[in-house]
Amino acid sequence: MTAPLPWLAPFRDSPFEGQVLVPGSKSLTNRVLILAALADGPSVLTRPLGSRDTNLMLAALTALGATIERDGTTWTVTPSAWDRTEATEVDCGLAGTVMRFVPAVAAIGRAPVTFDGDEHARVRPMGTTIATLRDLGVEIDDGGRGALPFTVHGAGQVVGGQLEIDASASSQFVSALLLAGSHFDKGLELRHVGTALPSMPHVDMTVAELRRRGVHVETDGPNSWYVHPGPIGALDVEIEPDLSNAGVFIAAALVTGGSVRIRNWPEKTDQAGDAWRTIAPAFGGTADRDGADLVFRAGATLNGVELDLHDVGELTPVIAAIAALSGGPSSLTGIAHLRGHETDRLKAIVTEVNRLGGDAEELADGLLIRPRPLRGGTFHTYDDHRMAHAGVVLGLRVPELFVENVVTTVKTYPNFAPVWERLMMKNT
Incomplete structure (x- = not known):
């Protein structure tokens, strides 16, 4: 079977403002x-x-x-x-x-x-x-x-x-x-x-x-x-909405200076993705409840962060993408176990960010990311849905960025690519 051609990730030069109901966890x-x-x-x-x-x-x-x-x-x-x-x-x-x-x-x-x-x-x-x-x-x-x-x-x-x-x-x-x-x-x-x-x-x-x-x-x-x-x-x-999958839309708001409403965010949950309520503020944004929803807004600046992600390692690829677009260096630690996930996620993140001209480095138990201007190219996913999410976040701020095998996102989010394209191309 012929592999699909790399997918041109949507680029935005204006804030993303939207609302999303993500599929079940x-x-x-x-x-x-x-x-x-x-x-x-x-x-x-x-x-x-x-x-x-x-x-x-x-x-x-x-x-x-x-x-x-x-x-x-x-x-x-x-x-x-x-x-x-x-x-x-x-x-x-x-x-x-x-x-x-x-x-x-x-x-x-x-x-x-x-x-x-x-x-x-x-x-x-x-x-x-x-x-x-x-x-x-x-x-x-x-x-x-x-x-x-x-x-x-x-x-x-x-x-x-x-x-x-x-x-x-x-x-x-x-x-x-x-x-x-x-x-x-x-x-x-x-x-x-x-x-x-x-x-x-x-x-x-x-x-x-x-x-x-x-x-x-x-x-x-x-x-x-x-x-x-x-x-x-x-x-x-x-079944509750998948809060880890909500992270890619939260990232879109943060890196474009916009906001997103995630519908039906549980008041109390054991999902790892609930950590976005504290991660977004670490980057300078806000997270506020409005009825059944949670509304995330970007801050005036996108800060670098120091985060221990040991308990929420699955969020790392998207967080790393935000960090690569931020205004200062970021340290993401406690995630040595990601080397045994769908792919070696630490190695994959470093390889792909640096391929685009970035400056990412593996640590014994995590990543050090120093923001640099990124250029277009092909972002490889390694058949890993979270890597694909990282790629599309980078594509919002990096023109001509192609994501290889974006359809790997069907692992946890059916129809992700058309949903992302429709939302991110709206009102650009």
């Missing part, structure tokens, strides 16, 4: 889908995200025996009976939530389930998933690779009990086990023993969703969880 949708497939009855999801990552999760859970009926913005999930014995396969694509969450679910069943994905998925860190499931007595055949592809041989039960894990590379390793833990015979007493756990809001989201469904989860500090054995209650839910 990918992180929440995929967690809710897992819990619905494990529940004690059918669940209805309203306004879930329909994207590549969530479609991969739908296909994975269907392969494990769940039934999912889609009717527009309403999905009904009927749990699996977990009695299938025939071998099946799961395509993970490049979705970390599929490759890390679903193996623990497959271990509960009786069928051999083979997991594989895109080419780059085979180099993503998976050794922790494989090792921890083996520690729980699950048979896994990975050919000694510690990576995709591998086969989980479910035995119809997982004993559970005490388990130590080093999840320093990704909090998804913790969430995966917590989501399935109540179905283990003894539940799960999980303890993280590595360096500081990244992306804690995602773990908090997992625990909150379990508790909403009646699962008894005890926590002892930031590194210890006890999921009691028991049923997961069926629950009808409405």
Whole structure:
């Protein structure tokens, strides 16, 4: 198949003023889908995200025996009976939530389930998933690779009990086990023993969703969880807007000196993207609630920043793009774990910003960005939706900037490119 031609990112020489209703949260949708497939009855999801990552999760859970009926913005999930014995396969694509969450679910069943994905998925860190499931007595055949592809041989039960894990590379390793833990015979007493756990809001989201469904989860500090054995209650839910995806529109307001209204911003949420309420002011902007919405406005100047993004690393590419257009140097730290995301995001950001004439440097645990005038060219995405978002933000202020493979944004935001083009070309 011929690769699509690079896409000319819209350029603006006037402030962007607009309002946006972003699609549902990918992180929440995929967690809710897992819990619905494990529940004690059918669940209805309203306004879930329909994207590549969530479609991969739908296909994975269907392969494990769940039934999912889609009717527009309403999905009904009927749990699996977990009695299938025939071998099946799961395509993970490049979705970390599929490759890390679903193996623990497959271990509960009786069928051999083979997991594989895109080419780059085979180099993503998976050794922790494989090792921890083996520690729980699950048979896994990975050919000694510690990576995709591998086969989980479910035995119809997982004993559970005490388990130590080093999840320093990704909090998804913790969430995966917590989501399935109540179905283990003894539940799960999980303890993280590595360096500081990244992306804690995602773990908090997992625990909150379990508790909403009646699962008894005890926590002892930031590194210890006890999921009691028991049923997961069926629950009808409405999915929150994806606040991480809102970040690209907030960035548009900041770098053009404009404003944006993000509709239906939750009053309280465990999403990492909620950090934009403090990140925008760090750059000199403002974030103010207006009814159900949050309105972000640029300040008189776009400041450089010093930010520890350890808990919200997924926001880094867009933040780095803002920093490259700011009025002073920026230091983004606490994000060494981004080297194991869809691509090595630290290396990718430095490569692409410097390719355009910028001055970005990798640190041991982050990035140092010194703003310089940027020139047009091609911004490579590495099949990473967050890198594509960074590219289009730069394109607002850099003429003749082409974004390679902008369609990779379908991973979490269907139709992103036409939506972005329509909004950014309006009233220019």
